[in-house]
Amino acid sequence: MTTGVHTPMPGAAPLPRMIAAQAVLETKMLLRNGEQLLLTVIIPTLLLALFSTVDIIDTGAGEAVDFLAPGILALAVMSTAFTGQAIATGFERRYGVLKRLASSPLPRWGLMTAKTLSVLVTEVLQVVLLTVIALALGWSPHGNPFAVLLLLVLGTAAFSGLGLLMAGTLKAEATLAAANLVFLLLLVGGGVIVPLDKFPDAAQSVLGLLPISALSDGLRDVLQHGAGTPWADLGILAVWAVVALGAAGKFFRWE
Numbered sequence: 001m002t003t004g005v006h007t008p009m010p011g012a013a014p015l016p017r018m019i020a021a022q023a024v025l026e027t028k029m030l031l032r033n034g035e036q037l038l039l040t041v042i043i044p045t046l047l048l049a050l051f052s053t054v055d056i057i058d059t060g061a062g063e064a065v066d067f068l069a070p071g072i073l074a075l076a077v078m079s080t081a082f083t084g085q086a087i088a089t090g091f092e093r094r095y096g097v098l099k100r101l102a103s104s105p106l107p108r109w110g111l112m113t114a115k116t117l118s119v120l121v122t123e124v125l126q127v128v129l130l131t132v133i134a135l136a137l138g139w140s141p142h143g144n145p146f147a148v149l150l151l152l153v154l155g156t157a158a159f160s161g162l163g164l165l166m167a168g169t170l171k172a173e174a175t176l177a178a179a180n181l182v183f184l185l186l187l188v189g190g191g192v193i194v195p196l197d198k199f200p201d202a203a204q205s206v207l208g209l210l211p212i213s214a215l216s217d218g219l220r221d222v223l224q225h226g227a228g229t230p231w232a233d234l235g236i237l238a239v240w241a242v243v244a245l246g247a248a249g250k251f252f253r254w255e
Contacts, residue, residue: 016039018106019114026118030084039079039080039183040126045133048072051193060195062224065205069134070219072194072201074124078212081119081156083183085164088173089115093167098254108254112164119160143222147229151222154237155215159172161244162211168252186212211240 004166013021030036051057052065059067092098131139169177188194189203190212196204205212218233 006220013069013105015110019117022106022114023121025214027117027121029099030088030118030122032082033088036084036088039084040076040122041129044072044076044079044126044130047075047193048130048133049137050240051176052134057194058198061138063138064076065134065137065139066224067220068193069130069139069196070223071216072134073127073152074190074212074216075187076130077152077155077184078159079183080126081159082163083179084122084163085115085119085160086167086179089167090170090172090179091162093254094172096255100197101253115164116156116160117118119156121155127152129191140196141223144224147191147222148219150234151215151237154234154241155211158211158215158237158240158244161241161246161248163253164248165244168254170181184212193215207235210211211216211237215241 021039025070030040048065048068051059051068052063055064057064089098098111101111106114134141163179166178170178186192189199189207190210194210196207196217199207208217214233214236218230218237221227221230221233
């Protein structure tokens with residue numbers, strides 16, 4: 001029997017395969033984390049079910065679920081792209097995980113791309129789950145699906161940039177506290193559950209410029225009122241996305 005000669009071919013796997021493998025790993029870790037599931041699935045689901053069935057907050061004319069569902073979808077995007085990603089990335093940075101990954105064949109931008117893909121996969125699952133629950137509660141969505149998709153993509157970009165900026169500049173413990181605090185503040189003052197017109201006029205003009213307000217109001221205009229493309233809200237989200245992602249790319253520290 002003749003023994004063959006095999007020439008070793010060391011080297012990294014193709015870049016798309018590395019990014020896909022890292023994205024799958026990031027998604028699995030996110031879905032296995034109890035705190036992340038609480039933020040991304042349980043809290044939005046409970047808020048949607050509770051405030052749609054119990055008359056606690058005046059959401060105006062029409063069914064409460066028609067007002068709440070778009071806002072809860074916006075909250076789901078924020079919980080995953082901002083709060084969850086900031087906390088997870090902050091502790092990965094603290095424990096040296098990012099430093100080790102940065103020395104692997106996967107480039108740093110590839111790692112960030114994988115994290116973004118993981119966020120998008122999680123958001124798709126969130127949107128499907130919340131949509132099914134909202135429809136079961138009597139939700140009647142309207143409007144252009146393309147406008148909804150554009151709002152969700154820009155909202156994801158804006159919140160992802162803010163989350164990475166926080167995780168890459170603050171200590172892990174500070175990121176944990178700040179991310180949860182911002183989540184609670186924007187939940188109350190971002191038009192998610194409480195309509196912005198319930199706040200004083202001076203506060204409305206400021207709150208309306210927040211990314212969560214632009215996302216929730218834009219989704220509400222399309223899905224509840226059947227409006228066309230909400231260019232003003234898209235513009236606000238685009239500005240936040242460009243500024244946040246640019247700042248994250250410049251100031252993010254890997255160690």
